[in-house]
Amino acid sequence: xxxxxxxxxxxxxxxxxxxxxxxxxxxxxxxxxxxxxxxxxxxxxxxxxxxxxxxxxxxxxxxxxxxxxxxxxxxxxxxxxxxxxxxxxxxxxxxxxxxxxxxxxxxxxxxxxxxxxxxxxxxxxxxxxxxxxxxxxxxxxxxxxxxxxxxxxxxxxxxxxxxxxxxxxxxxxxxxxxxxxxxxxxxxxxxxxxxxxxxxxxxxxxxxxxxxxxxxxxxxxxxxxxxxxxxxxxxxxxxxxxxxxxxxxxxxxxxxxxxxxxxxxxxxxxxxxxxxxxxxxxxxxxxxxxxxxxxxxxxxxxxxxxxxxxxxxxxxxxxxxxxxxxxxxxxxxxxxxxxxxxxxxxxxxxxxxxxxxxxxxxxxxxxxxxxxxxxxxxxxxxxxxxxxxxxxxxxxxxxxxxxxxxxxxxxxxxxxxxxxxxxxxxxxxxxxxxxxxxxxxxxxxxxxxxxxxxxxxxxxxxxxxxxxxxxxxxxxxxxxxxxxxxxxxxxxxxxxxxxxxxxxxxxxxxxxxxxxxxxxxxxxxxxxxxxxxxxxxxxxxxxxxxxxxxxxxxxxxxxxxxxxxxxxxxxxxxxxxxxxxxxxxxxxxxxxx
Numbered sequence: 001x002x003x004x005x006x007x008x009x010x011x012x013x014x015x016x017x018x019x020x021x022x023x024x025x026x027x028x029x030x031x032x033x034x035x036x037x038x039x040x041x042x043x044x045x046x047x048x049x050x051x052x053x054x055x056x057x058x059x060x061x062x063x064x065x066x067x068x069x070x071x072x073x074x075x076x077x078x079x080x081x082x083x084x085x086x087x088x089x090x091x092x093x094x095x096x097x098x099x100x101x102x103x104x105x106x107x108x109x110x111x112x113x114x115x116x117x118x119x120x121x122x123x124x125x126x127x128x129x130x131x132x133x134x135x136x137x138x139x140x141x142x143x144x145x146x147x148x149x150x151x152x153x154x155x156x157x158x159x160x161x162x163x164x165x166x167x168x169x170x171x172x173x174x175x176x177x178x179x180x181x182x183x184x185x186x187x188x189x190x191x192x193x194x195x196x197x198x199x200x201x202x203x204x205x206x207x208x209x210x211x212x213x214x215x216x217x218x219x220x221x222x223x224x225x226x227x228x229x230x231x232x233x234x235x236x237x238x239x240x241x242x243x244x245x246x247x248x249x250x251x252x253x254x255x256x257x258x259x260x261x262x263x264x265x266x267x268x269x270x271x272x273x274x275x276x277x278x279x280x281x282x283x284x285x286x287x288x289x290x291x292x293x294x295x296x297x298x299x300x301x302x303x304x305x306x307x308x309x310x311x312x313x314x315x316x317x318x319x320x321x322x323x324x325x326x327x328x329x330x331x332x333x334x335x336x337x338x339x340x341x342x343x344x345x346x347x348x349x350x351x352x353x354x355x356x357x358x359x360x361x362x363x364x365x366x367x368x369x370x371x372x373x374x375x376x377x378x379x380x381x382x383x384x385x386x387x388x389x390x391x392x393x394x395x396x397x398x399x400x401x402x403x404x405x406x407x408x409x410x411x412x413x414x415x416x417x418x419x420x421x422x423x424x425x426x427x428x429x430x431x432x433x434x435x436x437x438x439x440x441x442x443x444x445x446x447x448x449x450x451x452x453x454x455x456x457x458x459x460x461x462x463x464x465x466x467x468x469x470x471x472x473x474x475x476x477x478x479x480x481x482x483x484x485x486x487x488x489x490x491x492x493x494x495x496x497x498x499x500x501x502x503x504x505x506x507x508x509x510x511x512x513x514x515x516x517x518x519x520x521x522x523x524x525x526x527x528x529x530x531x532x533x534x535x536x537x538x539x540x541x542x543x544x545x546x547x548x549x550x551x552x553x554x555x556x557x558x559x560x561x562x563x564x565x566x567x568x569x570x571x572x573x574x575x576x577x578x579x580x581x582x583x584x585x586x587x588x589x590x591x592x593x
Contacts, residue, residue, distance in 0.1 A: 343375045381407070389411065457486075
């Protein structure tokens with residue numbers, strides 16, 4: 001879409017707008033008491049068997065056989081945002097009809113398996129579309145992005161099922177880390193469905209493709225949302241019970257005797273290497289031919305798949321002109337540069353140049369446990385390239401230290417999962433830190449650049465679509481300012497802390513220095529009243545000429561945080577479960593205030 005800030009394909013939560021359209025004229029099943037009153041009436045007065053066929057939306061009429069109406073299923077579905085879809089999806093499952101479902105865990109596992117079936121059908125649909133001969137290059141890229149995200153989602157759902165088993169075995173003792181992992185993975189499955197549709201523009205050339213996919217993607221996202229809500233409801237109860245039993249919440253950093261518990265994916269040897277700061281690389285990349293490889297991509301391709309130990313790729317001084325992809329099966333990689341001014345990975349893909357936003361990234365890190373130190377990630381497409389990402393991160397438990405991310409629009413795509421940035425420099429123009437990860441920035445320099453004429457700068461555009469997602473952008477103990485090209489003319493280019501890309505956008509700026517580059521209103525709307533009541537934008541204990549809150553926006557979702565307890569929820573220790581995995585990186589960090 002074309003926004004007041006400049007051309008941008010970030011849609012105003014397309015799946016949720018379509019959702020509203022699908023539900024127009026329907027009873028308000030969001031009112032769960034009303035829903036289950038209606039539902040009970042159906043059970044009492046109907047002798048009709050289950051209607052066969054896929055349930056594509058909550059507007060489908062369905063009659064439920066009384067024998068399938070288990071209290072445990074109704075109870076689980078009542079916690080979701082789409083209870084009618086939840087129940088109608090599960091009502092015909094044989095395990096329920098045969099009375100084999102006895103716990104919330106059983107319901108969740110069934111729901112996840114039904115979701116996988118839908119995603120597998122979606123994958124087939126997308127694959128069939130890719131062979132069309134009338135597609136543009138960018139449409140082919142967008143469909144490939146969707147294939148990648150469906151594949152990743154299926155993998156994430158399998159991981160959640162495995163975690164559910166571990167959760168049931170450890171229930172009541174040390175479950176905090178497992179809960180965080182499950183909520184994170186389920187949050188990411190929703191983000192993946194949104195990102196697929198976001199790859200298609202609103203112009204007439206993409207309209208048909210969007211419409212051929214969007215209903216199926218909405219269906220899949222709702223199913224993922226329902227599983228997320230049920231997991232959160234089940235684990236919230238158990239966590240409260242655990243606190244009552246133990247007198248305190250066991251964090252991921254501790255076990256019962258208070259000893260440190262390190263992430264299982266980090267060996268003792270790697271831990272010592274990272275803590276001391278002296279890391280012996282597995283391979284060296286050098287542009288001059290003096291190392292094992294001359295390109296970063298070649299080193300990544302040669303790295304072991306699914307490594308359970310740290311694999312360090314040393315990147316010597318030089319400018320590496322390439323696009324680097326770290327796929328989901330390349331886990332625990334570390335890029336160790338020779339300094340942010342001397343090791344530079346640069347590319348120039350952009351939406352104007354025929355890419356999607358997702359695929360424009362110079363470096364895309366998806367494999368879990370990715371670390372980077374002393375490197376610059378850059379996209380040189382310029383402000384006229386529109387969306388042009390320097391770094392996209394979907395790697396869970398990833399961290400970046402002493403790194404630069406430099407571009408214009410959409411510089412840093414914090415796509416999904418848990419991420420940490422310390423002592424980094426991020427520069428850009430429109431929405432230059434955006435995405436739907438749980439991302440914390442500490443002691444970073446975040447600077448707006450001079451954009452194109454008639455554009456406004458947005459530091460953030462956070463993309464949370466569901467109130468149960470554990471995602472958001474937190475900027476703590478950092479410095480928000482302007483680059484040297486913007487400083488003399490900053491009065492001509494208004495700059496804001498952020499705008500709501502999606503309905504439940506969540507961003508917190510705390511304990512940071514904000515220069516006068518930030519407009520007194522602080523924040524900017526995306527499109528009219530969209531998300532202004534459902535977003536969460538907070539500011540806490542900031543200083544500087546641009547930190548005054550007297551003239552800030554008056555949206556319902558904006559607040560000046562005054563409670564240290566509320567602010568504490570956004571520290572690295574609480575928001576991204578810092579503790580052990582941050583200690584394991586060897587990078588400096590602060591868990592609290």
